[in-house]
Amino acid sequence: TGVTITTVCPGPTHTHFQDAAHMDKSILLYHAGMNAGIVAKQAVDGMLKGKRLVIPGIRNKTMTFLTRFVPRPLATRMVKRVQESRKANKQVT
Numbered sequence: 001t002g003v004t005i006t007t008v009c010p011g012p013t014h015t016h017f018q019d020a021a022h023m024d025k026s027i028l029l030y031h032a033g034m035n036a037g038i039v040a041k042q043a044v045d046g047m048l049k050g051k052r053l054v055i056p057g058i059r060n061k062t063m064t065f066l067t068r069f070v071p072r073p074l075a076t077r078m079v080k081r082v083q084e085s086r087k088a089n090k091q092v093t
Helices: 027-032 036-048 058-069 072-083 086-092
Strands: none
Touching: none
16 A cells, blocks of 8 residues: 555654753753754654664664663663653762
8 A cells, every 4th residue: 555654762852842841851861862853864764764663873772672681670770760850860979
C-alpha cells in the first residue's frame, strides 16, 4: 500500500516542554539534551530512508543498547537520579 511507519525515540531533547513542566534544571537535559532541530532532521532523514526505528544521537543509541544489561532496580534508581534537578543534587552532595 506504500504506507510506512517510522518510530522516533529522541531521548532528552531541548524544547519549551521542560520549562512548562518545570524540568528546565534536569541533570539529564543539562548533560545529554539534544537540539530539537537535529532530532527532527535525523527523524525525517530516517523516515525518508524507510527506517522503522530512529534513535537520534550516538549517546541515545548507546544508552538504549546498554539498558539491556542493567538490572531494572538499578536502572530505576539511575533514571530517578538523572531526572532530579541540578540544584537538588548540589544540596545532597
